[in-house]
Amino acid sequence: MAKEGQSGNPAVAEVEAPVIGPGHTYASVTDKISSIVLTRKTPRAWWIGFTITFLLTMLLLYSIGNLLVRGVGLWGVNVPVGWGFDIINFVWWIGIGHAGTLISAILLLLRQEWRTSINRFAEAMTLFAVANAALYPLMHMGRPWLAYWLLPYPNTMGTWPQPRSPLVWDVFAVSTYALVSFLFWFIGLIPDLATLRDRAKNRFVKIVYGILAMGWRGSAIHWQRYETAYLLLAGLATPLVVSVHTVVSFDFSIGIIPGWHATIFPPYFVAGAIYAGFAMVLTLTIPIRSYYGLEDFITMRHVDNMGKILLATGLIVAYGYMMETFMAWYSGSKYEQYMILNRMQGPYKTLYWALIVCNVVVPQLLWSQRVRRNLIALWIISLVVGVGMWLERFIIVVVSLHRDFLPSAWGMYRPTAWDWSTYIGTLGFFLALLFLFIRFLPMISIFEMRTLVPHPAGKARH
């Protein structure tokens, strides 16, 4: 391979930006990443950030406690809008998780080695996002202690979950997703946990990492089994990238409500999930990269590639909006047509047009490489996309439900203070978990980064 590349051919010799900064050795990579966990003093900013997000987690617990005591009536949901913030935020959070699985499983199988420095972080983000997402349907049940009724098991009540309902498919899709994501993340951590165990000076820390490392010795047979297990898990996780959000899209499209019943929903939801997920990865990695000085590991090439994926998935989402609008007219169905008009001119029109600006207009800036390589611009765009994807779920859930076939059954939905406190609480919980993750676990895979270091004996890595 390398020989062909050097055959004096300028088109190939064109050097791509590297995936790791120059001058690194195995030791410097290990030092740099493990020191954040083991030796460096915990920065003041970490304490401030963690305190704030911890308090917000307490707000979440307070909101949930109140909900359990007083009931779902605290929320703004009512007839006709029976699904409100609970489903909006469920879909939003679970969508965010998808970027992690895509980066860790699909990009691994596609041999995209630039994924190495962001996969650990993105996988952690997936786990925390799924944890938040799963809270919402549980809370919406009103009696979360009876959640096990959703599982099909022989019981004396003579009940069985309705297998035709996508809500039941969701139970399996989301729990499988959470389990596989956790296994994938944890197995990926094992060699690094062993590194931390070996490097830790404090005896207590050594024991904790030692237990988590599950006896990893780094022998050849360990590595061989590890590689096999990791590839198998990647294969298992790949269909999950598509299946989970497809099932979520069926929650809507299986019904016949205008605005929900559209055949494009499955691919459009999956693209939207990856869109929101990459936006969140960028929102988080850009500040962390600068703060911890990780520019050598998360290079401009990573940032540029993520900007491109953001643009591509954003265009697919825009295609979805376009097809919905065109087909609403083309169908000739007055309900479909009214649904689109109501989005554009109805009581929630401000949110609809904000959605179009956030998800369709602003991301077009990403066509320019200058914008993709401007960290501040990219960070702002990633925030805008995050907001846009939340608005999209609001429009789909609320605007479709609030005015369906019968004008006499129309109504408005307004979230209550409890809706907001729960949502803000989950944001805090998500960030608090991420703060703990950054502090106690290596946020970049140490051993995988070592494979990117140029081999000391020669220039080629192969």
Next chain:
Amino acid sequence: MNGGAVAEFDRFRRRVLAAGAVALAVCAAGAAGNPDQFFRSYLFAYLFWIGIALGCFAIVMLHHLVGGSWGVVIRRLLESGAGTLPVMAVLTLPLLAGLPRLYVWARPEAVAGDELLRHKAPYLNVPFFLGRLAFYFAVWIALAYWLNKWSDEQDRTLRPEVKTRLQWLSGPGLVLYGLTVTFASVDLVMSLEPHWFSTIYGILFMTGEALATIAFVIVALWLLADRKPMSDVLRPTHFHDLGNLMLAFLMLWAYVSFSQFLIIWSGNLPEEIPWYLRRLSGGWGWMAAALLVFHFVVPFVLLLSRYNKQRLRILAAIAGGVLLVRLVDLFWIVMPAFHSGGLAVHWMDVLMPVGIGGLWLAAFTWQLKRRPLLPAEGGY
């Protein structure tokens, strides 16, 4: 390319051209007796071959954007396929003669008596339809022209900025491809049953086209594999990657088809379900079942095996099968619009793909022999 190969290409080209011309002539004779059937068969066969031309056009742009050695070894094949788009534009003309025979909305008396068709008339009318077709072809031909021209320039000069320019064109090019193919599929096929609609329809066509294209390219690669520049560079990893790509498009096709079916079946709405009722009753239902088995299950299982993917002969056999079921799938999508009573296969349905295919393959071969089989850029 050496003289022997050119002669061989010319021989192949003359043969397919002759076969195509004979088949089309027989069909044209049949048109005198059954003009309706002529246009139906023509549309179906035309869709199959233009699908491969458009798929070539899309995948070459995709490859400019993402790179990879799998694409370098098939790039000339893809570029030649995209280069046939002007021929496909000419082959559209016979279709235009039969618009009122094919499309209900092109018959004024039918539109007058149908409220829904009157509603759609601002979109579904003959002048606008022709204008849109002209626009699609203008976009496709112009983009394919520049892609091929710059690729030639890259071969000659090997300047890196040509590569950048190709990438720069391919991003917006893919966006234009997505939009034009979507609306072309609505215009040419969905509007055969003008009361029915589905928002995923364009994606269904794009995936089908990509799948047919990869299958076609694998078969072509197999035919060329013993030739000099190819036999030096082709490695099992190339076949493995192409096999995986075919598997990916196969799964995508199944995913999109199943999603459309599940959503329409469970909604069971009177404006949507007739499309499936027609296609799932009688002989059409058996054809749907066969599609499930041979368009998904069998090739899926075969393509999971690394052994099959790394051997070009086996892979080409699978790809040949996939091309055949693509034809059946298109038949199942197009024809029930005319034969709601039950499965009906006319002899022109069999002969027409050979006729248009002969002309298309001749154009393809002519494009292919103009340049070396491998781009000078290298990176295989």
